[in-house]
Amino acid sequence: MKLLIVTAVSEYQDAILKLFKRANIEAFSTSEIDGFKQNHGLIAMQSWFPTANSGNESVLFFTFIDDANIDVFFELGYEFNKNLETNNPIRAVVVPIERSL
Numbered sequence: 001m002k003l004l005i006v007t008a009v010s011e012y013q014d015a016i017l018k019l020f021k022r023a024n025i026e027a028f029s030t031s032e033i034d035g036f037k038q039n040h041g042l043i044a045m046q047s048w049f050p051t052a053n054s055g056n057e058s059v060l061f062f063t064f065i066d067d068a069n070i071d072v073f074f075e076l077g078y079e080f081n082k083n084l085e086t087n088n089p090i091r092a093v094v095v096p097i098e099r100s101l
């Protein structure tokens with residue numbers, strides 16, 4: 001068993017739910033989060049409050065699943081990210097679980 005963690009901008013929530021369904025991931029949890037990128041470029045200097053960082057509305061998914069489902073999800077996730085028109089890909093990591101109850 002492993003822990004799959006997925007983050008994305010909120011606009012992709014429905015797409016991720018469809019990816020989960022296609023990967024046979026039926027049990028998971030979600031949380032709304034704010035995503036941040038450090039941006040010290042010209043655009044940041046031109047904002048009204050240049051020292052304030054504004055976050056993007058994002059979503060975090062996590063689930064405990066078997067390797068076979070993880071492999072399918074990653075294949076689908078790679079395809080999803082290849083077809084994006086924005087610079088906001090979904091991110092996913094897998095964490096091994098040493099012990100669980």
